[in-house]
Amino acid sequence: MSTVLTIDNLYKHFPIAGSKQVVQAINGVSLTIEPGETLGLVGESGSGKTTVGRCIVGLIEPSAGTIHFRDADLALRQRHKRELAGKIQLVFQEPNESLDPRRKIGDTISEPLLPLRLDRETRRRRTADALRLVRLQPDLLDAYPSELSSGQQQRVGIARAMVTEPELVVLDEPTSALDPTARAEIIDLLRRIQSERHTAYLFISHDLSTVRFISHRVAVMYLGMIVEQGSAETVFNRPQHPYSSGLLSSVMLPHPHLKIESSVSLKGEIPSPINLPKGCFLASRCPFVIDRCRHEMPPAETVGERHTVHCFRHKDVAASVPASDTFNVFMKEAERILGRTVPSGVKPSLHQPTT
Amino acid sequence: MDAVETMNKARSAPADTGKTPLIDIRNLRVTFPSGGAAPKTVLKGIDLAVKSGEIVGLVGESGAGKTTLARSILGVPPGPGRIAGGEVHFEGRQILSLSEAEFRRLRGRRLSVVVPNPRAELNPLLRTGDQIASMAKIHLGVNGKEARRLALQMLRDVQIPDPERRMDAYPHELSGGMAQRVVIAMALICNPAFVISDDATSGLDVTVQAQILALLTKLVAEQGSAMLFITRDVGITAHFCDRIAVLFSGEIVELAPREALFLEPAHPYTLMLLASFSHSPRLRDSWSVPDTSRRRELAAGCQYADRCPIAQPVCRERRPPFAENGPGHFARCHFPVRHG
Ligand SMILES: Nc1ncnc2c1ncn2[C@@H]1O[C@H](COP(=O)(O)OP(=O)(O)OP(=O)(O)O)[C@@H](O)[C@H]1O
Ligand SMILES: Nc1ncnc2c1ncn2[C@@H]1O[C@H](COP(=O)(O)OP(=O)(O)OP(=O)(O)O)[C@@H](O)[C@H]1O
Ligand code: SF4
Ligand code: SF4
């Protein structure tokens, strides 16, 4: 099957009212997502993750560059209206943001079906399917959002996105408002839906440990650019961009002995996207900086299969710490600490519906 | 040297940890009125002592009572909440019995709190330097010039870029990370003996968060203060708290030194919490009960019984004791999990 999403050299600049300056939110983003694949999009606040997502779902128009959904150019969204209907969906961070408090859950979930011009019976069946997919009880169709926990509300948000049977879902921090247990349940759910329906995800998150486990590939954003992109395993185990390396080393796993090694400690804060520096955007914070970085933008270099890096010194960065797979070591440790103590009377019951 | 290393280094030279705790919370109970019916007990008898130089983490899910505890220690439970019993001993005094005027002199001076959402804490109309300096003027009684000098030094200590210029900046001109540093500067300028950080780093990016944590730890160590570090991010506490308390439904269900809590967790709730970070559905399922709808408060017995996969009949009848299972390792459970 062909690539689901292809973004080529995307730019988005927001004008600032009463000023000639612009916010340079996205500065040349290129990426692809294959069917059934999860691309994790990470980066500090303000790096442009949401803006990329909003361009994909058509909430805003790019300033330059192209986005293709399969073969359809999304700049011509209107022309492809029929074939695109319901194919790309969005899930928000705050579950209640996408839920109308005065509307019943069932109506909220089925709303995206209205433009598809399905008959009543099909709409009803699709809604019931979506509800089952996210493991909510049918009697909740008549409930209002305030009667649900935030974890259940986010399930509704996901059901609403899945009801049109999309091929691509943009998940913009779908779990950051949730407690650890609810978060873990949502992540399981998303993985299961993906394996059932082969849906592709753009998974935007600050939670790098979750990104590591849910993503096949990751893209690391900094000031509107993807500075490194590759398979989750390669990027996490041996980052080649100083920013990816520094970002990953700030992750704190719940284990007192496991820490991600890095030669980069990011100091200071992300510069303003209004006056971007001339050369590499990281130069002011980068311990690997050389003179050249300050006046020349490093080009994208392919360093492996579907693995690109924007850094003059990526080889030195990769060599600066030994490759390690801390996340997998952590999982093994969790197994050791929590696994052997599993109560004997309790059977592992994978994906039990929560009633 | 990265931020975590800096933290550990700062931690490796703890200040004098004498036998008497700096702050000693005993059987603290807080209730909220609930329209006619019996008041809702939100803190059900908290016992926690913190020594000078120590950083104690407090973790628990949303609604567990973390903020209620933080605010009650300062004598101001949130909203209509009421301290229904218990004592807080601090520097030799039972502070919950102080008059409001006496308490006000203590807050900000000897006891202070750093909250999330720094913008809400800062006065949008005042320059940051003046806001920090006013803390010193009020609590330390220094003159304006000296207060400004201290404020500038504090901005340097919290590593704000270009501190002289930031003295004159208004809050809206600061990024979130800078505003959080300013709030920390205000909380620490009077050299408080006890600092409570309530979710103060949760809104920040991980890279900024690592810097702020390193900073808090360093300042606490340098000043010989103690800190209660409240967070929903269990991972943080594994790396820079000396001890960790796990709060569930208004009760501390487990309290242990860092290594013991993460490597030999004893309370089924702690195991469930840790399992939810493991990315293993199997581990999670084995530490949780599938049915979430029957969760309710139990009058007697263990608060966790309805969610506990190893609950026995006795758990619903008798409140489990807060028993010590290893050195400094307590769990409120009739059947604590044993390792090894
Ligand atoms: N409508 C807008 N008008 C002007 N500037 C905008 C607009 N939307 C976003 N921006 C700016 O574009 C940049 C990228 O913002 P974006 O929300 O995409 O970042 P993000 O990576 O999603 O951040 P976060 O992690 O905080 O959600 C920011 O500097 C932001 O202030
Ligand atoms: N103003 C209030 N009126 C009534 N009940 C309240 C009020 N504030 C808090 N509560 C109750 O007290 C309990 C504890 O709340 P608290 O804010 O202390 O939790 P928390 O652990 O800080 O949660 P979070 O992680 O969301 O900040 C909650 O279950 C809530 O129902
Ligand atoms: S190009 Fe230079 S400044 Fe940019 S990340 Fe690489 S080494 Fe650092
Ligand atoms: S006392 Fe019983 S119900 Fe409570 S946590 Fe321990 S085993 Fe579970």
Ligand SMILES: [Mg+2]
């Ligand atoms: Mg965003």
Ligand SMILES: [Mg+2]
């Ligand atoms: Mg709170």
